[in-house]
Amino acid sequence: MVLKQGSGSLEGLCERDRLNAGILGRWTLAWGIGTVVAGVLLGPSEGGIASVYPWLNGIIVVPLVAAGFMIKAYLRFLSQADELVRLVLLRAAAGGFGVVFALGIVFYLTSQIFGQWEDEGAITWVLGFITFEVSFFRQWKKLDVQPSA
């Protein structure tokens, strides 16, 4: 029998998992947009727009609230997911966490040696998040092997 890889899409997810994935995706998007908007408004250490309009500092609440709902959506997805999807989600989370952990150490050590690098925290989290996404789709594709005969 010849095996071929599946499409790697989320085709085949049950309705509940599709719904939960959609909710997680929307909160993740809200968190991403909130983080970017807050970053622009709060600006670098010299001060962004918020240094002129101090009430704009309240924007920091937006990504924090979105992050809270994102984590809640992830945990609900995890607890209600199909068992293979749950395995894939956990492996992807482990990959993402591993990258954040490893880069955290690397950035800490390099900052101790070469001095502080301002954006190290943001880069660590972005790379961790990308690893999570890539791991998820890679695992899903790997496990979805179609028998062709």
Add this chain to the structure above:
Amino acid sequence: MYSRLRELRAERKWSQAVLGEKLGVSRQTINAIEVGKYDPSLPLAFAIARLFETRIEEIFDPDREAEV
């Protein structure tokens, strides 16, 4: 792990999607079990055995590799 899931499913002319629906899991889960890439949880193994009206050890054999 070796399983007779594909054989049992074929006897009943069920697609992977249909079997997945009956068991409340995704088509991918059925597929991964059939090709030996994933070992089902104990509740799912019991549900499979119950659905095919047989015993777990008559469907799954942990001492044998999956034949794909």
